[in-house]
Amino acid sequence: MRLKHALAVVTGGSSGIGFAAAERFVSEGARVVISGRDPGKLQRAAERLGEHALPVIANAANPDDMQRLYETAVGHFQCDVNVVVANADISRQTPVRETSVKQFSEVLDINVGGVYSTVREALPFLARPASIILVASLAANQGTKNFSAYCASKAAVVSLAKSFAAEFVEFDIRVNSISPGVAHTPIFDSLGMSEAQLMQWSKAIPMKRPAEPAEIAAAILFLASDESRYMTGADLAVDGGMSGISPF
Numbered sequence: 001m002r003l004k005h006a007l008a009v010v011t012g013g014s015s016g017i018g019f020a021a022a023e024r025f026v027s028e029g030a031r032v033v034i035s036g037r038d039p040g041k042l043q044r045a046a047e048r049l050g051e052h053a054l055p056v057i058a059n060a061a062n063p064d065d066m067q068r069l070y071e072t073a074v075g076h077f078q079c080d081v082n083v084v085v086a087n088a089d090i091s092r093q094t095p096v097r098e099t100s101v102k103q104f105s106e107v108l109d110i111n112v113g114g115v116y117s118t119v120r121e122a123l124p125f126l127a128r129p130a131s132i133i134l135v136a137s138l139a140a141n142q143g144t145k146n147f148s149a150y151c152a153s154k155a156a157v158v159s160l161a162k163s164f165a166a167e168f169v170e171f172d173i174r175v176n177s178i179s180p181g182v183a184h185t186p187i188f189d190s191l192g193m194s195e196a197q198l199m200q201w202s203k204a205i206p207m208k209r210p211a212e213p214a215e216i217a218a219a220i221l222f223l224a225s226d227e228s229r230y231m232t233g234a235d236l237a238v239d240g241g242m243s244g245i246s247p248f
């Protein structure tokens with residue numbers, strides 16, 4: 001039991017990687033608070049996680065929502081927060097010629113502003129030691145056609161993890177980021193991508209398949225647990241070899 005009695009908050013815990021992380025945390029002895037904006041989806045996820053999970057509707061990009069989320073979490077479980085996973089984000093295509101500055105900013109507001117709120121509002125409620133994991137992406141370091149807003153947002157998330165790590169190291173709070181490559185989650189439905197297209201994409205992955213959410217969750221668990229206690233300010237690539245192996 002690597003997270004016995006720990007309290008973890010996972011934003012975007014109702015789906016995909018966030019849900020898989022919450023599920024793994026519960027199996028390792030943690031209590032989890034999961035958040036999202038869609039009440040039905042969140043409730044169904046909490047029911048699947050069982051009695052150790054508390055759903056709280058909260059928009060990660062809204063600091064008031066995040067403050068209420070932490071107050072609710074600490075009040076309900078009567079302990080400080082040991083682990084925060086800033087995972088919630090939106091992924092949408094933003095071809096430059098068809099995307100206004102306002103639309104570009106909407107992606108940054110959630111993907112970068114949301115991570116900032118998630119971490120900033122957590123500070124008064126954190127135990128010592130604590131571990132914060134920011135979910136970034138391989139896209140942080142790779143330009144991707146029609147995804148400039150998403151890629152820029154993920155580059156910012158990797159950078160935020162390093163600056164947060166520098167600022168909080170004296171308080172015994174570790175901050176790392178994780179960069180998945182392609183994982184098999186509902187994010188691709190929201191992009192209008194079919195299963196066949198996802199499998200086509202996967203041919204470019206050295207391991208020739210997308211990750212299962214549980215495989216990303218295993219790496220998040222490592223960063224959450226004491227086993228990574230000498231790591232802070234790092235970015236962990238979990239991408240089937242995409243960032244490290246040349247396609248040639």
Ligand SMILES: NC(=O)c1ccc[n+]([C@@H]2O[C@H](COP(=O)([O-])OP(=O)(O)OC[C@H]3O[C@@H](n4cnc5c(N)ncnc54)[C@H](OP(=O)(O)O)[C@@H]3O)[C@@H](O)[C@H]2O)c1
Nearest residue numbers: 012014015016017036037038059060088137182183185187
């Ligand atoms: N899947 C991949 O291939 C992949 C690759 C690299 C990185 N990632 C990263 O992994 C993370 C999770 O992605 P996923 O694939 O698991 O996506 P997903 O299945 O679409 O899940 C996204 C989650 O975030 C929540 N969410 C979205 N906007 C939110 C907001 N403003 N406030 C609170 N919750 C919000 C969603 O619930 P509601 O819609 O109900 O709010 C949902 O629970 C993201 O940061 C993503 O960029 C994914």
